[in-house]
Amino acid sequence: ELKVEQNPLFLSMQEGKNYTIYCNYSTTSDRLYWYRQDPGKSLESLFVLLSNGAVKQEGRLMASLDTKARLSTLHITAAVHDLSATYFCAVFRMKTSYDKVIFGPGTSLSVIP
């Protein structure tokens, strides 16, 4: 069964600091997504990672994928308050009976001035 874990679940960090959020999954996956959700809002797509070694960057966020380790990371560089949100990874696996996408529980990030 495909399970997705995120670490940490809660993160409080100071502005200007760097940190990494980890996303582990239990079985082979076809691709991995990262999303951002602001409180009370909908989800916004950040990255789609398609293959082993994939790295994508947007502003202060950089995501990478290691399919052999079944691990994706979301690295935050020089955090700013605007990055405060909950970040979800989601793993997709194609099955014969139905396509399956499993979300992690989310990492709630709070950036403190």
Add this chain to the structure above:
Amino acid sequence: IAGITQAPTSQILAAGRRMTLRCTQDMRHNAMYWYRQDLGLGLRLIHYSNTAGTTGKGEVPDGYSVSRANTDDFPLTLASAVPSQTSVYFCASSLKGLAGTNEQFFGPGTRLTVL
């Protein structure tokens, strides 16, 4: 309409009642999805549709049904609501299905409370 709209924004419903959550997109995306979001559980896929006229079951389909009569609309029906269906429901769409490489766009959500 720009993007994905959902209706209603929120609803309080008595257990046993029938309820349809509406979702409309104007991006001409082929695929649409319904998720529920519960605290501590992230999002879970209920049903999906890779193209108009087809639907598929996700991770938690029991108690829900969907239809996809056309490209734009993807309603989610709770035939007989139960308190465990209290959740925030998000509709999403993508140009192609989950097997494609494209990102999903999410609607604003419907907060449903079943008493």
